[in-house]
Every structure is written in structure tokens, then in C-alpha cells.
């Protein structure tokens with residue numbers, strides 16, 4: 001046999017995110033189509049998934065999923081010898097992460113699994129990514145491809161941005177103009193009257209969830225309130241302060257037309273819509289938006305002013321927090337937990353917010369600091385330190401991307417618990433997300449280029465945070481993973 005064949009590589013050189021503990025051993029196990037997989041309860045389904053993903057079959061114990069008590073929720077042990085692969089865990093989540101480690105070794109090393117022993121578990125519970133499917137309508141096939149790749153690197157939350165100024169993508173029974181009007185926009189750069197966008201069907205939404213759940217990934221739908229609602233207002237202009245007319249926007253920005261907080265018919269719509277979303281999506285969270293809501297329309301609206309008076313509110317900021325509380329109550333009524341962008345904190349110093357509202361800190365880290373100080377759990381996705389993956393990879397006019405820069409080094413050194421946080425604040429941080437807004441994304445291939453390898457680096461920092469240089473030294477490995485996954489990634493300079 002020739003020297004330097006692929007199987008002389010060590011598992012510790014190949015696994016990413018770097019496991020918490022890994023010991024390389026001599027020899028390797030060769031995976032092939034007759035390799036068999038067995039599982040002890042409750043891992044039969046994981047074993048089925050493993051057989052499908054690894055191209056093996058159920059039956060004997062070449063690969064064995066073993067259940068033991070006492071490991072943490074997502075923890076796993078992996079032992080690869082020359083004769084057997086054993087994955088040990090206490091939960092199906094842990095067993096799935098063990099499977100992902102095997103799958104990565106098989107993928108990157110031509111089905112030859114270098115012998116090793118791994119003990120591994122994630123540092124943070126919330127390891128997510130957000131995809132804006134409003135500005136660009138991504139196909140279900142592409143969403144599944146992304147979920148698969150993200151789960152392979154240990155991410156476990158898919159935040160699905162589904163309503164905004166430029167469209168509404170969730171079917172809502174009994175409100176026909178959602179599909180007729182809110183789901184599509186006129187493409188103003190063409191003069192032939194063409195429109196862009198559609199709803200996802202309920203079947204597609206269920207298909208995405210089933211696919212994600214097989215990969216131990218939770219799906220969080222986002223329904224924007226009270227701003228970023230032009231599409232909804234175009235369909236139901238009575239929900240706005242002026243009564244319209246409004247249009248589904250084909251421009252990017254922040255629009256002054258927002259939900260009329262004085263309008264009970266608008267509240268009735270959301271009562272119904274949130275209930276339907278809560279039924280359609282089976283996981284425990286609903287994101288209610290809350291970002292970038294101008295209040296000028298409320299200042300000029302007699303109905304909003306009457307609401308403020310009736311509720312004893314002293315300013316429009318308080319009207320936003322009143323409305324946030326109303327929407328949160330609808331989410332609670334349906335047994336779900338609300339998440340909001342960090343503007344939900346504005347104007348709530350006196351009024352407060354529901355205790356269980358999770359705050360997503362996007363405008364830098366300040367929102368996270370403030371929310372954690374006030375007792376809210378926090379998801380960090382600061383646009384200032386690398387979490388906005390629609391930003392360019394480097395500060396160059398030749399690079400694709402929108403608005404800002406998120407360098408590989410920023411992501412590689414990202415910490416979800418920055419040093420400005422004291423121990424109490426850090427204890428409120430669930431984890432973090434990378435967000436891909438899609439105003440300037442025209443295709444799935446462009447999305448891949450923006451997401452990778454930054455999403456892999458973020459996954460490392462949420463699984464097992466390392467020094468930036470250690471992560472950046474492995475960019476070539478990440479690129480190779482992308483090749484194997486048919487993902488077009490950024491290959492330019494590291495800055």
C-alpha cells in the first residue's frame with residue numbers, strides 16, 4: 001500500500017467542530033454498503049437515519065448505538081476501532097451528534113474512519129441560523145440542504161424568517177388576501193408586470209420540519225410585528241393607521257407603515273394567525289419580530305392615541321411594548337414561547353415584558369447585556385462581531401454582500417458570552433445565531449457563498465469555543481467539507 005494514503009489521517013485532524021476530547025488510535029474502520037447498524041432502545045430511529053445517511057443497512061452490530069444513563073442532554077461518546085463503531089448517549093440528540101461525527105469522517109476521508117475515542121458535548125444549548133425566505137424565496141430543497149449541512153456541524157436551531165415588508169410566506173386559512181396579495185410583490189425593475197414570491201404550502205412546511213427533526217433541529221417560525229408588515233397591510237389595509245393603500249414592497253429599508261395598535265380587528269387577525277402558526281409548527285417557539293418599528297404613524301393616528309390613553313401609556317415607545325405584550329399573550333395562549341429582536345426592550349423599563357420572552361440581541365451586544373440584566377434569556381446574534389452572514393467576507397467592493405463586513409476572523413473568535421457580561425448575565429445566554437438576510441441574494445448558490453465557511457466557524461464557537469487562529473488554521477478542511485457537500489463557499493483572503 002502506498003504511503004500517505006488518506007487513512008493515515010487522524011480523526012483529530014478531520015473532525016470539525018473540534019471535539020471537547022479526542023484520542024487518536026491506530027488503524028481504521030472501513031465503511032461500506034454491507035456495514036450493518038444496530039441500536040438499543042430508544043435509538044432505533046437514529047439507527048434508521050444513520051443507515052440512510054451513511055448508506056449502510058440495519059441488522060448486525062458493525063455500528064452500534066448504545067444507551068446509557070447519566071450523560072448530558074446532547075453529549076455523546078464515540079469509539080471507532082478496526083472492528084466496530086460504537087456511539088453511546090443518553091438522549092437521541094446525543095446519539096445524533098455521534099452519528100454526525102461518523103458521517104463527517106466518512107465524508108471527508110472516503111469512508112475510512114480513523115480509529116479514535118471521542119467524548120463530546122456542546123457548550124451552548126442554542127446553536128442556530130436564520131434564513132430570510134421573504135426577500136428571496138428559497139426552495140424547500142435548498143432549505144433541506146442547508147439544514148442537513150448545518151446539523152452536520154452541530155447546529156440545532158433553524159430560524160425561518162417568513163413575513164416581512166416584501167412578502168408573507170405562511171398560509172393562514174380564512175384570510176384569502178394573504179395568498180392573493182401579501183405573498184407576492186411586483187418586480188419594479190421589470191416593466192412586464194411580473195411578480196415575485198408565493199406562500200410555502202402547509203405540506204412544504206411540514207416536510208421541512210420533519211426533515212429538520214430527523215436531524216435534531218428545532219424550527220422557529222418568525223411572524224414580524226409590529227413593523228416590517230407592508231405585505232400584510234397591502235392585503236388588509238384596515239390593519240394600518242391610515243387605512244392605506246399600501247403595497248407589498250419591492251424596495252429594501254424600514255417603512256413607516258406599521259400595525260395600528262389601536263385597531264382591534266388587527267389584534268383579532270393575529271389572534272387567529274398565531275393560533276394557526278402554533279398548530280402548523282410543532283416546536284416550542286414563535287419569533288414575533290419587534291425590530292425596526294418607526295412610531296411616526298402612531299403619533300398621527302387617533303386610534304393609537306386613544307389606545308394609549310385607555311391603557312395609561314405615556315409615549316409611543318410604551319405603545320410598542322403594550323403591543324408586544326399582547327402578541328406574547330397570544331403566543332402563550334397557544335402553549336408556545338415568544339422570541340423578539342432586541343428592540344422589544346425599548347420603552348419597557350417601567351412596564352416590563354413577559355418574563356419568558358427570549359431576547360435576540362442583534363444591534364451589537366447591548367441588547368443582550370440589557371436583557372440578561374433584566375432577567376430575560378438571550379440569543380446573541382450581534383451584527384457588529386460577525387453574526388450577520390449577509391455582510392461581505394472582507395471590506396472589498398469586489399465581494400458579494402450587503403451593508404457591512406463580517407470577517408472570518410470575527411466569526412472564528414466569536415464569543416456568545418462577551419467579557420462585558422458578569423456571571424449572572426452569562427448564565428442567561430442560551431447561545432447564538434448566524435443570520436442571513438436576503439435582500440441582495442439572488443440564488444441559493446450566493447447564499448451558500450455567504451454562509452460558508454462562516455456558519456461552520458460559528459458552529460465551532462458554539463460547540464467548543466477555540467482561539468481564532470486555531471479555527472482559521474482549519475479553513476482548508478472546511479472548504480473540503482463544502483466540496484464534499486456540493487456547497488459553494490468563500491475561498492478568498494482571511495481577514
Ligand SMILES: [Zn+2]
Pocket residue numbers: 240241259260261262263297298301302303304305
Ligand atoms: Zn394607529
